[in-house]
Amino acid sequence: MSLVATQIPFQVNKSALLEKIADLVKDGKVTGISDLRDESDRDGMRIVIELKKDANPKVVLNQLFVHSPLQSTFGAIMLALVNNRPQVLNLKQLIEEYIRHRQEVVRRRTAFDLAEAERRAHILEGLKIALDHLDEVIALIRKSKDVETARNGLMTTFKLTEIQANAILEMRLSRLTALERSKVEQEYLEVIQLIEKLQSILANPQKILAIIQQEVGHLREKYGDDRRTEIVSEVGDINYEDTIEQKDMVITISHAGYIKRQEISSYRSQRRGGKGRDRRAHQGRGLHRASVRRRHPQLPVVP
Numbered sequence: 587m588s589l590v591a592t593q594i595p596f597q598v599n600k601s602a603l604l605e606k607i608a609d610l611v612k613d614g615k616v617t618g619i620s621d622l623r624d625e626s627d628r629d630g631m632r633i634v635i636e637l638k639k640d641a642n643p644k645v646v647l648n649q650l651f652v653h654s655p656l657q658s659t660f661g662a663i664m665l666a667l668v669n670n671r672p673q674v675l676n677l678k679q680l681i682e683e684y685i686r687h688r689q690e691v692v693r694r695r696t697a698f699d700l701a702e703a704e705r706r707a708h709i710l711e712g713l714k715i716a717l718d719h720l721d722e723v724i725a726l727i728r729k730s731k732d733v734e735t736a737r738n739g740l741m742t743t744f745k746l747t748e749i750q751a752n753a754i755l756e757m758r759l760s761r762l763t764a765l766e767r768s769k770v771e772q773e774y775l776e777v778i779q780l781i782e783k784l785q786s787i788l789a790n791p792q793k794i795l796a797i798i799q800q801e802v803g804h805l806r807e808k809y810g811d812d813r814r815t816e817i818v819s820e821v822g823d824i825n826y827e828d829t830i831e832q833k834d835m836v837i838t839i840s841h842a843g844y845i846k847r848q849e850i851s852s853y854r855s856q857r858r859g860g861k862g863r864d865r866r867a868h869q870g871r872g873l874h875r876a877s878v879r880r881r882h883p884q885l886p887v888v889p
Contacts, residue, residue: 589643589650591633593814595658600624600631606654607635615653618646688798693788700784703777705749710774712750717767719744724759 594603604624610616618641625632637646651657664675666683675683716723726743730736733755740751754762787793834850 587637587639587641587643589635589637589647591635591656592631594631594633595655596660598655598658600626600633603655604633607650607656610649610653616646616649618642618649685795685798688801689791689794692794692797696784696787696794700781700788703781703784707774707777707781708747709750709753710770710777712746712753713770714767714774715744715746715750716754716762717770720763723754724763727755727759 594600604622607616607619607622611619611622618638619635620638621634621636623634623636625634635646635650637643664677664680665672666675666680667673668675668683723740723744726739727736730739736755737748737751740746740754741748746754787797836848836850838846838848840846
């Protein structure tokens with residue numbers, strides 16, 4: 587019979603834990619352990635605690651919890667910023683604040699993506715205009731004496747914005763002539779659809795919550811494993827009585843006022859003479875008691 591530990595508490599050193607258990611057994615604070623082995627390997631941790639035949643595993647485990655670092659506690663202060671002010675929260679409040687934080691993150695991220703998509707759509711609209719008047723655009727750029735003149739010419743002639751004109755001027759003529767209208771129109775359609783999607787997310791809080799739920803699900807699939815801890819409302823301390831094995835006992839009181847405790851497994855109704863279940867053992871103890879009486883006749887004998 588043995589106890590096997592495959593995990594130890596956070597920040598507890600395995601070697602120090604084994605040393606502590608060995609010292610406890612040596613000092614007699616933990617009883618019932620016959621051997622202690624470290625069988626850890628690359629597959630994981632494994633500490634084997636061999637028990638004696640008559641040992642109670644629950645009692646030994648409680649003794650280890652009380653006297654060794656096999657069980658440890660640490661405080662968790664759930665402090666968070668609520669409206670830019672520090673506040674200690676309970677578990678429910680902490681989850682609610684986390685959700686509110688994630689809602690703000692999703693809103694800001696969506697607004698950023700929307701601005702980028704609108705900027706790209708604006709540039710694509712300018713490219714579509716340039717493709718519609720490709721020869722005129724190329725001629726205007728070639729006859730312009732500098733970039734500023736070309737930019738102003740594009741903005742005036744084709745009603746382009748500065749951003750659109752700069753996007754056209756930053757492209758090489760070889761790329762501009764090689765652009766295919768179908769590719770530009772396809773990208774423009776995709777960007778417009780993306781803009782509509784992002785705008786609908788910002789306008790609907792339920793869609794933001796759905797995104798948060800989906801992202802948390804991805805995190806669970808990527809990093810989730812079986813729960814190693816248990817969340818309970820209250821954990822009771824291990825009492826001293828929990829470290830003592832529970833046994834049925836028989837208490838006998840003599841006419842002279844002496845009290846004797848005896849395990850029920852070794853108890854048997856005694857006849858006249860009081861020899862007990864094991865006559866030889868009781869005979870030996872009787873001789874010992876007799877010798878004590880002879881040396882100290884004034885002291886009572888407690889069985």
